[in-house]
Amino acid sequence: MFGLGMEVGIDLGTASVLVFIKGKGIVLQEPSVVAIDKNTNQLLAVGEEARRMLGRTPGNIVAIRPLRDGVISDYEVTERMLRYFIQKTCGKRRFFKPKIIVCVPSGVTEVEKRAAIEATEEAGGGRAHIIEEPIAAAIGAGIDITRPDGNMIVDIGGGTADIAVISLGGVVASKSIKVAGDTFDENIVKYMRKKHNLLIGERTAEALKKEIGCAYPKKQVTKMECRGRDLISGLPKTITTNSEEMLEALEEPVILIAEAVHAVLERTPPELAADISDRGIVMTGGGSLLEGLNKLIEERTGIPTYIAEDTVSCVAKGTGIALESFNVIEKSMMSSKSFRKK
Structure with missing residues (x-):
């Protein structure tokens, strides 16, 4: 589908960036932190090295987290960070630019989606696509989203918690809150x-x-x-x-997440709600590893709640599977408007 060039999936998270390359799997997992010299505007460190500088830098050096609440808050720094990660994983000398799928939270605006696409393409990517995080998380967790069954995903990252009910490859009901x-x-x-x-x-x-x-x-x-x-x-x-x-x-924050799950269930059609009751709720993302959070949601909803295997990597894995079966995924996503191609 994509043609020539590497095919790359990027989980552009508030806390960390994961890069998946088709045929190789996840090749990079680094914190979303950049250290810059304010006097010269020079990039000093990116990722784990920059994270170690948080709260420990002198006046002329600033450690920045360019993504807040799941979206780009500093466009220029995000672009420079992406350029560094793309070059690190794909190499500096490339005859063809890599084709990239980038994950964004489900509640982002068209402007925020456009910013993610443009930052990726300016950073050295070829044609860029957007996939919503709950969709990618569900795919990465091993759920067949193309079936006419109700599946509930609770993806808790660094900046946002995305709750979605998915059926037939599309989002039926969802809520994204800036609590994570x-x-x-x-x-x-x-x-x-x-x-x-x-x-x-x-x-x-x-x-x-x-x-x-x-x-x-x-x-x-x-x-x-x-x-x-x-x-x-x-x-x-x-x-x-x-x-x-x-x-x-x-x-306070864990109750807000439990209430958001409840709110999505209230808006779920009864047939899909019955499916979710049988199948349970699946949690993904680093925030889901907070001890007892699945028990709290289970107690509040009365529905069995499970933490996905290798939960931190689910979204990145989902982008990889989307790359490998892009024709099927693109068709189903386009019909539900949860996957947008430039």
Whole structure:
């Protein structure tokens, strides 16, 4: 279908970028962070190397996350980041430009879709296409979206949580909310500030979320040391926090996600709702790994909720399968307007 040139799928996420190349699989997974020298506008680092600089840079260096809430917030920096990743995975010297599918959240506007396409093409890609994240996530999770059956996907990334009911290759009902992994981190920072007068950084909040964060009460309380700056004395301080405090800190965002799932189910046709009740809800994305989140959604909806295998890579894998069977996917997506070709 695509003809000559490499065929590439990009999961352009708020927290990380994954690149899939047809015939090779996932070849890159890096944080969506770029470090730039403000004085010279020189690109100093991209990906993991830049992420290590977050909160630790001098005045002339700024570490930027150019995507916010699942969409491009800094066009120029996003383009430079994409150019770096495309060159790293596809090589600098290419006779034919790679053909690329880029994932975007389901709730983005036409302007935001156009920005993603143009940034990809300006970064060195050939003809670019857009696929919505819930569709790609469902394909990557091993669901046959072309069948007349109802499937519910809850894709929780860094910037957005996309909830969608999919049948016959199209989205029947969906909701995208700007509550996801980044919101979890922000709530932990706010909680530690309010409860312990301790100012912690983004990376510390992320570590707390991964190690002891939970959305449902644990059988056994877990503890972790947390270092930051005391807001009263202004000096470094170390405290011990636990999973019960993290449960309290994360209560608001996880309830918002559960309510969004409920809202989509309310708008789902009864036949498809019956299918979902039998098949269960499938969760994908890094945010779905928050311990107990699937239990919370299951308790709120009464529907079995499962976390997909290799959940972080589902969207990128879905783009790869879309590349491999592009004719079928394009036909079904065009009919539902969930897949748009330039």
